[in-house]
Each structure stands twice: as structure tokens, then as C-alpha cells.
Amino acid sequence: MEIFQNIIQWVLDLGSAVFVPIIIFILGLIARMPVKKAFTSALTLGIAFTGMNLIIGFMSDAVAPASEAMALNTGISLPAIDLGWTGAASITWSWVYAFVFFAIQIGVNIVLLLLNWTKTLNVDMWNVWGKALTAYLVYFVSGKLWAGFLVAIVQIVLELKLGDMFQRHIEDLTGIPLVTVTHPMNLSTVLMLPVNKLMDYIPFLNKKSDTDALRKKIGIFSENSVMGFIIGLLLGFAGAYTVSGSLNLAIQVATAMALFPTVSKLFMQSLSPLADAMSEFMKSKFKDREVYIGMDWPILAGRSEIWVTLILIVPIFIGFSLFLPGNTVLPIAGVLNYSIAVGGLLLTGGNLYRMLVLGVIFSPLYLYSATYLAPILTDLATITGSVDVPEGRLITWSSMELPELRILGAEAFNGQWWAIIGLVLFVGLFVWLGKEMNKSKLPSKRYETEVVNND
DSSP states (O other): OHHHHHHHHHHHHHOHHHHHHHHHHHHHHHTTOOHHHHHHHHHHHHHHHHHHHHHHHHHHHHHHHHHHHHHHTTTOOOSEEEOHHHHHHHHHHTSTTTTHHHHHHHHHHHHHHHTTSOOEEEOOGGGGHHHHHHHHHHHHHHSOHHHHHHHHHHHHHHHHHHHHHHHHHHHHHHOOTTEEEOOGGGGHHHHHHHHHHHGGGOGGGGSOOSHHHHHHHHGGGGSHHHHHHHHHHHHHHHTTOOHHHHHHHHHHHHHHHHHHHHHHHHHHHHHHHHHHHHHHHHHHHSTTOOOEEEEOGGGGTTOHHHHHHHHHHHHHHHHHHHHSTTOOBOOSTTOSOHHHHHHHHHHHTSOHHHHHHHHHHHHHHHHHHHHHHHHHHHHHHHHHTSSOOOTTOEEEOTTOSSHHHHHHHHHHHTTOHHHHHHHHHHHHHHHHHHHHHTSSSOHHHHHHHHHHHHO
């Protein structure tokens, strides 16, 4: 077991920008791609992930201090320290059972592919830690280790099914064939679905309003760089920055917004040849069989709607944290809530108005979930010694992904009747989401059609 853990730890130390391209290179060889072409695709993917992570980190480093300054101006102090996803991941990897989930995820995926119950091959092994976190959370609350493993397996299955559901929508949004996203944040769409359906009855929210549509209406103000500059400037003023500080923040956000689409093209350049090769390989082995390549969420990061939503929601997210009764966390490290933005993008096809409405409505869910998580993550950090937690303080993650499944699963196995009912409703909404996503029209096409009809 120790040897296995050492091997896995060595692989993790490589980082996702190295590990995932290695998997892609191997898949390319299996699909009979020429070695040179497979290597080039894998290398380009590594460059794409590195470039995207650099820009995301640059954006986060620029926005987080402004968010903290805006919160500190209120004088309110909250006891739970927000470590973000990186802190949660490092703590989770230190759990003794965390490495087992590599084998579990691979095994479940292979079984479902062989049974033709999914078309998605999840190569995003870096985010296996999310399944381990789910298992520990359920185990901590219910006291049943087997229940933690069971809920984690359910999460793996749901991620694969969501990969199937959203594949054609992701292809429409990114232009990359036969590639999908298997990140757990996709599950935010389950609870968002009823709200999104209600917005169908509001004419204003049925207008096509992605950044391309806005560009036609407001011209230069819808350009990525200009939008980034304006939003960054306003955020700087909200954080009581000086004029110089606000202008510098505006330039930083504008820079990130301008670079996102450029780097996102590298994903298409690297993954399209693999998708074609995998398609031909599967056709030669299985009649009329397709396989989708499940990737991490940054392949969607070239969509500027994500970043506009994320930054505009920052003051709202912080505002909720200051005034919601019972909340214990100030969102700093996790203040850019990717679950809200990515889920909103997938569900609405990039309708900015709807994405912002969904962000406002669901921000409290993440704050209360972070409050729920705080003693659990603190306990895991304490027993593993992975993080030195100050006495009398708690640590948490303010934008924890799929909080609904994790908390409902934990409380259901803890014997709470309301959680059992909640899980049944969650499954029902998931089935409804599948039917919605299987409709013939893509989200972006649907809104475009509605614009024509309304006009």
C-alpha cells in the first residue's frame, strides 16, 4: 500500500499540466495516432492547461485582495478561514484513503463503458480528490465509512452521466469535437434547472445575451478587454483602492479577459486530432460507438461570460457573507465561485442575464455549505496534521462544489428524514435535467431562435 501511495504521490507532484497530457498521449497511441502527432497534441494540451492556470491565478491574485479590502471596510470578522479549493485539496490528499479513489474512479468508468451506460471516458484524474472529500464528509457526519465510499461512487457515476448530457452543448460552446467536462461543479445545474425554467416566462431573460449578442448592441463596451477594465475599475473603487490602485486592477482584469480566448484556442488545437482518432478507433472496434473525452473545466474558460459573471458576483457574494444569519465564513480564497458561473454557462448557453440571476440566488447556498464544512475540514486537517489551524479558528472552502449531494448524502446516512426526501428530489431533478439536455436544440441556438421569434 505504501508503494502504491508513493507512486500516486509522485504522479500528483507532476501536476495536472503534466499528468493529463501523459494520459492524452497514451490514449492517442491506443487510438493509433502517429507518435509525432500524439506527442504534439499532448504537449499542446499541457501548454493550454499551464497557460489557462496562469491566467486564472493571475486573475485570482488580482481580485482576491480587492475583495478582502471591500470586506474589511465593513469591520466584520468571521471565524472560518477560507482556504479555497487548493487548501481543501491538499488537506484531502493527506487522508489515508484518498489514493484508493484513483482505482475506484477508473474501475467504475471502465464498467460503465463496457456496459454502454456511458460514452464518457474521464481522463481528469487530477480531481479524484473531490471524491475523497465527499467520502470523508459523509463518513465524518454519519460515522459509516462504507456510506462515504458509496456516495463517492454515486458522484463518479453522476459526473460521467453529466459528461454525456452536456457533451454536445460543450462542443457548441467550445468548438472542440467529442470532448466534454466531467468536473463535479457541473452538478450545480441540477438545482439551478427549476429556476432557469421559471426564467423562460420572463421575456427579457429570453433575449440572446451572450457576449457576441452584447457586442452587436453596445459595441466596444462588450469587448473582453473593455468589459474587464470597467469591471476591475469598479471593483477597485468598491474595495476603497486609490485611483492608481483601481486603474492597475482594471488593467490586470482587462489583461486576463483578453488572454482567455487566445489560450482557449490551444485546447481545440490539441484535442481535436485526438477526438478524430478516438472516433475512428471506436468505429473500427464497435459499430456506431462514440467515446467522449472527459476533461477538467478550464476548456470552457475561454468563454468570457464565465468571467463577467464571476467578477460581478464578487461584491454580492461578500455582501451575503456579511449579513446572512449563521454564516461563519468570509469568502476570500474561494471568492470566484466557478460552480455558479460554469453551471450557469452550461445551463443557459451563455445567457449573461440568467447567469447573473442564478449567481445571486445560489450564492447563499455556498456560504451555508462552507459553514457546514468548516468543522469537518478542520477535523481532517487536525488528524492528518496537513495544516496548522490557529486555536479557536476554523478552516473551510467558501465555494465548495456539489454541496447539495455531499450534505444530503451525509445527513441521509445520518438518519435525517429531510435529507432522504432531499436526495429523492435531487435524483428527480437530475432525471429532468437529462431530458432537458437531450432536447434537439442547443441552449445557444434556442435563445437565438427565441430572439428571432420575439422580434
